[in-house]
Amino acid sequence: MRMRHVSAVMAAAAAVSLLALSWAPASAQEKAKEGKKVPYPGAVRPTKAPPPGPPGPVPLLPDGKPDFSGLWNSQRELPGDAEPEMLPWAAALTKQRVENYSADDPEARCVPGGVPRATPYHVQMVSTPTLVVILFEGNIHSFRQIFLDRKEHLKITEPLWYGDSIGHWEGDTLVVDTIGLNDKFWFGMSGQPHTTQLHVIERYHRRDFGNLEVEVTILDPGTFTKPWVQHRLATIETDWDMIEYVCNENNQDPTRLVGDKDKH
Amino acid sequence: MNVRLTNALAATAAVAAAMWFVNFPALGQPAKKGAPAPRAVDGKVDLTGVWIVSGSPNLPGDPDYLPAARKLYNERKASGGKDDPEKACLPNGVVRIEPLPYKIVQTPKLVVMLSEGNTHSFRRFFLDGRPHNLDVEPANWNGSSIGHWEGDTLVVDTLGFNDKTWLDGTGKPHSEALHVVERYRRPDLDHLEIAYTLEDTQAFSKPYAFTRTFTRVTDRDLKEYFCAMDSFVGK
Numbered sequence A: 001m002r003m004r005h006v007s008a009v010m011a012a013a014a015a016v017s018l019l020a021l022s023w024a025p026a027s028a029q030e031k032a033k034e035g036k037k038v039p040y041p042g043a044v045r046p047t048k049a050p051p052p053g054p055p056g057p058v059p060l061l062p063d064g065k066p067d068f069s070g071l072w073n074s075q076r077e078l079p080g081d082a083e084p085e086m087l088p089w090a091a092a093l094t095k096q097r098v099e100n101y102s103a104d105d106p107e108a109r110c111v112p113g114g115v116p117r118a119t120p121y122h123v124q125m126v127s128t129p130t131l132v133v134i135l136f137e138g139n140i141h142s143f144r145q146i147f148l149d150r151k152e153h154l155k156i157t158e159p160l161w162y163g164d165s166i167g168h169w170e171g172d173t174l175v176v177d178t179i180g181l182n183d184k185f186w187f188g189m190s191g192q193p194h195t196t197q198l199h200v201i202e203r204y205h206r207r208d209f210g211n212l213e214v215e216v217t218i219l220d221p222g223t224f225t226k227p228w229v230q231h232r233l234a235t236i237e238t239d240w241d242m243i244e245y246v247c248n249e250n251n252q253d254p255t256r257l258v259g260d261k262d263k264h
Numbered sequence B: 001m002n003v004r005l006t007n008a009l010a011a012t013a014a015v016a017a018a019m020w021f022v023n024f025p026a027l028g029q030p031a032k033k034g035a036p037a038p039r040a041v042d043g044k045v046d047l048t049g050v051w052i053v054s055g056s057p058n059l060p061g062d063p064d065y066l067p068a069a070r071k072l073y074n075e076r077k078a079s080g081g082k083d084d085p086e087k088a089c090l091p092n093g094v095v096r097i098e099p100l101p102y103k104i105v106q107t108p109k110l111v112v113m114l115s116e117g118n119t120h121s122f123r124r125f126f127l128d129g130r131p132h133n134l135d136v137e138p139a140n141w142n143g144s145s146i147g148h149w150e151g152d153t154l155v156v157d158t159l160g161f162n163d164k165t166w167l168d169g170t171g172k173p174h175s176e177a178l179h180v181v182e183r184y185r186r187p188d189l190d191h192l193e194i195a196y197t198l199e200d201t202q203a204f205s206k207p208y209a210f211t212r213t214f215t216r217v218t219d220r221d222l223k224e225y226f227c228a229m230d231s232f233v234g235k
Helices: A006-020 A026-033 A088-099 B003-023 B066-078 B227-230
Strands: A070-073 A123-128 A131-136 A143-147 A164-170 A172-181 A199-208 A211-219 A228-235 B049-053 B102-106 B110-115 B122-126 B144-150 B155-157 B179-188 B191-199 B210-214
Touching: A026 A143
Parallel strands: A143 A164, B122 B144
Antiparallel strands: A070 A123, A123 A131, A131 A143, A164 A172, A172 A199, A199 A211, A211 A228, B049 B102, B049 B210, B102 B110, B110 B122, B144 B155, B155 B179, B179 B191, B191 B210
């Protein structure tokens, strides 16, 4: 398998790190030097769909179910989803976090991204008839397990970063139900909070060889006044592999993410 | 030699061989006969399961260290684990393991090993014939692992290490030239054996080999453990 040149990886990594840290295009840098506020794009809504992946038939597992195994680009939200509708406390906290440039994002402190946060890095999915594993290149290079051989959730004695995920098939769609999540992670740089009542339903549908549609429903009566639904697309990579990412090695985010100094 | 002496020698040899197997039943066959190992859909032994090491995770004895590596080892032992990368939530690498469960998930072209402890991360063994991914990542914490089956043994070959991991908790060093070959066997349902051969032309004067045995964990799956979470304060 051909692997892309190191310089392409470095360019990609540099581009991604700009997204993750204080984004400042040239004109914004000039504005910042003049002491003017730079608008924070962390809460920008998607305006166009990502380029689709290659066509082809969906590979199947020995039991006839769709096989999600492969190296996938990150899930990216499609345009057109409604904004979440939040209770006042949550709307206020979200606004505060965005105005502070998401400086307190736990993801930058090398704790897990939780569910259903997507990072701008790749994932490797591995499907067996009883288990789907998601390996994350980014965040803390960890994993989620989705158990297909359990119909009941575990009894949760202590809320978890990734919760307990069980899945069942509805036709060719894998419906993943996750509970038992703690309230410490953010859903994204946009900073919406949640409580431990969080209940996430993900519907994974591999439309064809190169395209994995994911419909995410976030339910949390302690935070949202109605379900928050996102439509995302992941596309397959055929000429690439994940590289290692070690969050705690040379982690400079905590000292650099200073937020909006005027508001401290 | 006359016939009677030859027969006597042969008989003695046969008795000795039989006694050898009785006294050392681990050689050539498992000591305790358990249920047979399951098979995957492609007919290979299925290594899938949750496994925990039997006995100490530390390496038995020491590799034959070259002088510079021996000096570094002595310094680390004397410092009482001061710069242990594990304490900084950095990866263990592929030789150092925790006394905590690991989960293997086997598919025909890819075998994944999930770690409950250390960085709660994963290793991937590619069985699809690709070479080590060294042009993109020549040196990282876990190297690049490729594997193939030899009968019922999965042979995993790993190259492309940095020199930052410790081979075990006592501080055993290695260089970027480390080359690890692991041979995975599942002699029965409840046991996994990994026979390791380590070569390191910049740190060892000769290869170093040892074997670990793991037993199957049947009462639970991996738990969550994240290094940084104890010190994390949310806002």
